[in-house]
Amino acid sequence: MPRTFMMVDCETLALTPDALITQIAVGVYDRDAGQITSMLVLHPDTHEQSNRRIDYDTVSWWMKQSAPAREAVFGYTGERFKKARIREILHAFCANAEGGIWAAPSAFDFALLRDYFDACTPWSYRAERDMTTLRRLIDPDSTLEPPSDAAREHDAAYDVEWQSTYLTLLLARFDRLRGPDFRLQGLDK
Template sequence: MNHVMIDIETLATSNDAALVSIAAVRFDLETGIVGDSVYFKIDKQSCIDYGLRVDADTVDWWMKQGKEAQEQFLTTEDRVELLQALQDFYLFFEFETDYVWANGINFDCEILRNAYKAIDFPLPWNHFNERDVRTLVHFAPEIKKAEPFVGTKHHPISDCMHQIKYCCKIYKKLKFD
């Protein structure tokens, strides 16, 4: 499986945002089969220590989300330091990753790029292998609209799984139409 869907949750919307959590899920774009995944909840203070930002408006937005989503940013258990999370995240990409998908590469990929820069570590993929979910959705938005969300919204694993489902369906439609 050479495609990976990534998703992040943050405490700001700027490209130097502090990370709440990150996830990646391997998948086959043609079949929709999902492979292994990785997920980290990240310690807020470690992000701040590396110069990443927390924005009051984004924190306020989190407080208006559902309880399950809020747990992404309110709980302190199982959090890892930014450096450890990004190094372990990097290892996930060492094998057969050709394409990295994100629901807005100018958000997820850019924030991760800046986080890796903050820890002085290379991005685990080449920028020219980034693929944007939004571009694919542009060609068949009805498929995304019809796909029911399963899981917890604003949880990066759930978001990845949802995006994989409708991206694979759109890809099949475009390939065979």
């Protein structure tokens, strides 16, 4: 099984595939080192997303989150990238997604990015992996779930770190359950 994988997380202002995206984070996690070895956090140009959805209930939910989470979504004043540039950056960053690109749940993040990139994501659909399904199969009672930092939750970079740590625990249990002769198509590449 590959010893590195990528994790993606997006923060948005709605819960639909056409939601306005405020953050996209992608991290490369090295299972042997037990940490993220490189992280990329991109803030899409919100003016370029005028046709994307902003939902009152989601914005209200954000207002109840921690100050750092709200600041990451509403107070960011750094560089914002156009869609074409984000696609280029992600294409280069994700080119060697040895252990796949994971999301939790993939039905949200990948659908969102597919819609944002007009059905042409910067990676192959074959690289997409769903952590939520693995979690329900391997850890249905959440006994492996690492503690989280409530003050940092819902910042895309923190979520990538936390989800990567949890995924590593799930994959370690999966390795023990499957035995040395078990092969699962797509995970062993």
